[in-house]
Amino acid sequence: MQPFPANPDSLKGPVTLLDEQGKLWALHRKRLDFRVVRRMVKDAATPVVWGEMGGIRPRQVAEDERATLWSRVKGAYKGPGGTPSTGRYLAHEFRAEPGRRLLYIEDHC
Template structure:
């Protein structure tokens, strides 16, 4: 999966992510509400990408990691609906044709 020069939250203009299968994903919504994040993370049909190193180094998570990711971010989410304005996680929605969604979680350690 391609790396970003900066995290998607800080990027201006159109943001695209090319995955390992050659699918081009376009950033659709930044800073998702935590309730939306929970729904997307729990939906096994929605790819979940973890952005290490401040959100610049993405990797697709495994099915087994999904619950671990949710447990990690739910109490330290700094986006809308989160309880921690100084938290370290943000999530964004990317889309690809036809009608596919992906959730991207930035880890700001």
């Protein structure tokens, strides 16, 4: 996956992500509510991407990693419905045609 020059949360204008299969995803919503993040992580049809190094280095999350990822994020989510003062993770929704959704989780270490 292509790296970002900065985390998606701080980028202006249209933000896109090109995955390994050549599919182009467009940033649809930033700073998702905690409940939306939980639903998307648990939905096997929704790809999950982990943004390492402050959110700039994306990698696809394998299906068997989702439970571990969720256990990390649920106690330290920085966005709406989470713990903004002590959290370190933010999540955003990317979309691609036709009607596909992707969850992007930034790790703000």
